[in-house]
Amino acid sequence: MAQKSKFPQVVIIGGGFAGLEVAKQLADQPVDVLMLDKHNYHTFQPLLYQVATGSLESESIAFSLRKNFSGQKNFRFRIAEVSGIDLEENIVKTDVGDIAYDYLVIATGSTTNFFGNKEIEQYAMPMKSIPEALNLRYLILQNLEEASLKTTKEEKEPYLTFVLVGAGPTGVELAGALAELRNHILERDYPELGKEHMKVYLVDFLPKVLGPFSDEGSAAAKKFLTGMGVEVLLNVKVESYDGEEIKFEGGKTIKTRNVIWSAGVMGVVPDGISKDVIERGNRISVDSINRIKGSENVFAIGDVAAMISDETPKGHPGVAQVAIQQGMLAGKNIIRLIKGEPTEPFKYNDKGSLATIGRNKAIADLGKIKFQGFFAWLIWMFVHLVSLLGFRNKVIVFINWIGNYLANNGGSRLIIRRFKREELPKKDRQLAKAD
Amino acid sequence: MAQKSKFPQVVIIGGGFAGLEVAKQLADQPVDVLMLDKHNYHTFQPLLYQVATGSLESESIAFSLRKNFSGQKNFRFRIAEVSGIDLEENIVKTDVGDIAYDYLVIATGSTTNFFGNKEIEQYAMPMKSIPEALNLRYLILQNLEEASLKTTKEEKEPYLTFVLVGAGPTGVELAGALAELRNHILERDYPELGKEHMKVYLVDFLPKVLGPFSDEGSAAAKKFLTGMGVEVLLNVKVESYDGEEIKFEGGKTIKTRNVIWSAGVMGVVPDGISKDVIERGNRISVDSINRIKGSENVFAIGDVAAMISDETPKGHPGVAQVAIQQGMLAGKNIIRLIKGEPTEPFKYNDKGSLATIGRNKAIADLGKIKFQGFFAWLIWMFVHLVSLLGFRNKVIVFINWIGNYLANNGGSRLIIRRFKREELPKKDRQLAKAD
Known part of the structure; x- marks a missing residue:
């Protein structure tokens, strides 16, 4: 499955608002991008309620991920269910085989939280x-x-x-x-x-x-x-x-x-992430550039990430704006890491x-x-x-x-x-x- | 379920091209109309292939049957699966109960014929x-x-x-x-x-x-x-x-x-119709006004009907135009029967x-x-x-x-x-x- 290429392989799990932005930032960069999602489309979640009440057709708020990136030469896509991550071996385990990464971005979003009931x-x-x-x-x-x-x-x-x-x-x-x-x-x-x-x-x-x-x-x-x-x-x-x-x-x-x-919602955390870095709401604790605490090459962004700091003691709100901004920055910071340049910390611009x-x-x-x-x-x-x-x-x-x-x-x-x-x-x- | 009304009840099974036309013809007439369909929408079958190849959204070739007739006062609709018809008792048996009719129109269309394989x-x-x-x-x-x-x-x-x-x-x-x-x-x-x-x-x-x-x-x-x-x-x-x-x-x-x-296709014939009136392609044999042979008040129209005559020894082709024209005429003939006027035979106008x-x-x-x-x-x-x-x-x-x-x-x-x-x-x- 892995690309045979001299470029580092960046694997993105999830084609939501956050994952999309990472892939966009990596266009024309010296990396190979592989996006995994269990669906072949991006969902525009803010309008889901209009699909539920029948005022919009489901397909008018979805967009093919392959089509969206069909002009981006370093982009590949797979429909895949992720069963786990091996952080030691740098491998994502999926129902379509093991996938090796140099950089991994977990952008799996959140699901409904029934609080155990x-x-x-x-x-x-x-x-x-x-x-x-x-x-x-x-x-x-x-x-x-x-x-x-x-x-x-x-x-x-x-x-x-x-x-x-x-x-x-x-x-x-x-x-x-x-x-x-x-x-x-x-x-x-x-x-x-x-x-x-x-x-x-x-x-x-x-x-x-x-x-x-x-x-x-x-x-x-x-x-x-x-x-x-x-x-x-x-x-x-x-x-x-x-x-x-x-x-x-x-x-x-x-x-x-x-x-x-x-x-309520809770983060969708793949198997293989230590319980020690899981915060309230089942979110993955990340540093100021959205890297999983203790990792050099694995990022978590958007709804699944919790960037706990003095400024944001509960992390950021689970909204599209945060996901988009973290995705953009993660993409840029991956390039900076590859080039050996200093990274930039995340700062949320609340619009x-x-x-x-x-x-x-x-x-x-x-x-x-x-x-x-x-x-x-x-x-x-x-x-x-x-x-x-x-x-x-x-x-x-x-x-x-x-x-x-x-x-x-x-x-x-x-x-x-x-x-x-x-x-x-x-x-x-x-x-x-x-x- | 039956309407309490002094008007004759016309039950139409199927909201395809044929059934739609019957209901339209009966607007503002002294009858109560009840349409049954297993879906709550009309399907525009000629464009199904574009849904299959992904060029059209499914909902853009479907239309709500309730909405289509929301302005027609004598029209009622039920999502129902028909399990059989009792031609003696004038009753349609469905998964939402028995429904009595004075006139019945079977417009159930056709399904794929695998010829027994x-x-x-x-x-x-x-x-x-x-x-x-x-x-x-x-x-x-x-x-x-x-x-x-x-x-x-x-x-x-x-x-x-x-x-x-x-x-x-x-x-x-x-x-x-x-x-x-x-x-x-x-x-x-x-x-x-x-x-x-x-x-x-x-x-x-x-x-x-x-x-x-x-x-x-x-x-x-x-x-x-x-x-x-x-x-x-x-x-x-x-x-x-x-x-x-x-x-x-x-x-x-x-x-x-x-x-x-x-x-190939074959007619979708409800239980209760005698084998004696079933023609080639599992279609119901009808007279020149689309009444089931031997019945005074039960019509079959569109793909499920076979009007065998010297002019049409195999019946009419299973196309939308036949269904529409038979539906229009059946609606008019039902009114004529109620009023005691002479009915008009079907004549296909091939466009x-x-x-x-x-x-x-x-x-x-x-x-x-x-x-x-x-x-x-x-x-x-x-x-x-x-x-x-x-x-x-x-x-x-x-x-x-x-x-x-x-x-x-x-x-x-x-x-x-x-x-x-x-x-x-x-x-x-x-x-x-x-x-």
């Missing part, structure tokens, strides 16, 4: 990948179909009750999209159902929505959500969910077939945060400049469009957004493959997971 | 639905990935050899698309592979490609295909395929991991045939007017665009076609879910079938 993990839906977002879409749509077969309010309600656990950007954006589904689409597409049957709850154990945002932005988001009919439950901790009923500490319960879990709640409603916290509403919504759309990989994806997402805006009908809502929720307990989440 | 059915890929087209795409792309891991020509070739059995429009269009993949994309996306490793065979037991077309059109199609590097094997019958090697009568064999079967082979290459047989090449290709695109359901689908497909034409890169080629071919023999085709 197996029951919740079994019944609640995560949304961190395109297959997961599609499974969620199919579950939502199938439950609308199920509800339309029932006759009484009591029978219908569990299928039409949505509980979103975790009020970060994912939970907030999904709550807004589901509220729009109820307010504008439900009765038009499902004449058997009424708005009054559908409920959307947004739940968090923190006292505010959009935790890391400014108080002003957070308050505005809550106001937008309640205005659209979302019930926001704060300071509330989930105790259990058995697929039928979610229980909260203090005794409150809600009957629901739809629990969506975005309450601010954006979140959207629905039509004409978004929150912008751009440093000291904070605003909410229509203009923030335009900025949100612009920033997401320019960040999407691929000109055609940009055009297609843009057309979909214009179409959704004008027709107010939220996209196509297709169940391409039926999702068998009842198989979940048996199949140990395999079904809901990646493939 | 279980081994071929197990290993060859069909392409009659969106899930099947996606499975085929994933298989093709995964085999390109597999080939890129192999080192010798002998190891690579079975993964890069494509045998299309059946040289009707589906086989011809797929052969053209695969030839373009080889000629323009393969080496760009897969630097490990060379054009010389990839082979596309188009096989038919008839002496010509595009059997029902004019000799002129058929000859032009063959010339286009061979010019693009497709090996066209005519007068050849497949004997067996074990997943590794396809054998033809006479002894010729080809080592291939990709056999795509479009050599001609179109098939495309690739960029600037198509065949048009429009009655006495026959032409091939660039202008036929423009007509092909125009006809397919206007026939697609949904304004947004038209725009998105159009943009994709322009993009593919300008960049000559054939779309996005994503493997959203991995397809486990090795599970095929064990899973009895469940995996490759609908879900």
